[in-house]
Amino acid sequence: MKVVTQASEMMAALAEHGRPRVLVPTMGALHQGHLALIHRAHVLAGTQGTVVVSLFVNPIQFDRAEDLAAYPRPQEADLAACRGAGVGVVFAPEAAAMYAADRSVTVQETQLSRSLCGAARPGHFDGVCTVVLKLFLLSGCEMAVFGEKDFQQLAVIRRMVRDLNVPVTLISHPTVREADGLAMSSRNVRLSAAQRADAPRLRQALLAAQAAFQAGTRTPTDLLAVVRQVIGVSGLLRVDYLSLVDAESLESVERIERPALLATAVFYGDVRLIDHIRLQP
């Protein structure tokens, strides 16, 4: 496994490896969810291709300095996990290798990123788009694998690929969950024992709303009330947003006539967790 830390060394490192190149962009702190993406990348790359994993905690997508500082960075464990998963090339740059001090060019998305996480985290998705485009261009990948857990990120990147004619095929992979239903996230390790025990409530609330939907409940008000009822019980979490949006435009809907997403972000202390569920009329 080749570990690259400088952008300028990527081309030489990749030249020794076959095509297609399949990129799995991560911020490190790899868990089973990431490993599922890497496994999917191997299937896509086939026997001749190369799986490329990036480990980079992207500073420009953080809106809160304390969240950036607290983000876990277990690099030795990450490299061992990549080695164990048969990754061909790991790209693990320092921030200075990705962003010049006088950098002045970014990618902006102005539609899909206005709601949900984008509303709560100004600049977040522009930072995501910018780093993802850089990683696409540095790796020269034909395909890239993203987790569906970050569905808004996926929608924004899909839009970027379309609007900028980026020659990369996006592959999405279902959310991987703990046995108790909590969506895997690098932030989960920062939960206290009590918070961790409470956190499956998020998934339970969304499942309860989905069940209500399937039983005939159709108005956003009633569905959101079901979610609030389940997540509101323990008092350990604070809701950041809770929205019912069109699955494509990510805009709020009043009536569910096309596929919709029930999406939420909550805080346990200063740890922010997200989850969503699909409602198919």
Add this chain to the structure above:
Amino acid sequence: MKVVTQASEMMAALAEHGRPRVLVPTMGALHQGHLALIHRAHVLAGTQGTVVVSLFVNPIQFDRAEDLAAYPRPQEADLAACRGAGVGVVFAPEAAAMYAADRSVTVQETQLSRSLCGAARPGHFDGVCTVVLKLFLLSGCEMAVFGEKDFQQLAVIRRMVRDLNVPVTLISHPTVREADGLAMSSRNVRLSAAQRADAPRLRQALLAAQAAFQAGTRTPTDLLAVVRQVIGVSGLLRVDYLSLVDAESLESVERIERPALLATAVFYGDVRLIDHIRLQP
């Protein structure tokens, strides 16, 4: 020569042609300046490579609707010129083939584009960056040739290539001029006979300032006064901007201690012309 009008057809059209691919992005209305860029592209492409020319009047880089509407579009003549110049692939899309109605992703440059043409034309360089990145990615070019006449455009694109890790080598080509010194531009055909006869004044004014510089004049105030004196005589033109800037940062300078540019944009009626000259201390 292959003429492509749909983005989706570019890959197939280019697959039949060799590498390297050298792109010359233009807005059409080709003149001798463009042909010099195409010739340069041929030298870079060599016998195996492919010269790709784009003909596209990019709507999102125009700040004035009347300028966009008036921009010349002699497509038959442009295609004939490309054919005559041995171009391999021409990409001549309609605006709808480049920009989806619900497009929401653009490239932004916030430093080099603030001065000069950027100050006078809000959004212009973001439109330029966006379309140039799209053309780079659609053509999969290894190299692209740009005229030095649009020096700020070149500086902004160079910054974009650096900041977004775009795998394209930029080649700049000196400004091509009419016999009387007027920089070639697609907009020159829109000048009246009297305006056209007056227009070489622009170049003369910059040369006069360069001569004054070489003779020892060093302060911006004095140098700009020389320019104003020469261009102010006829009364046919209106100065849009006239600036002395650092050749790299494009920021105004008070003392010329590093290479600088004396740059100006003027209006003859509603036709906007630009030119610049380098001052090397």
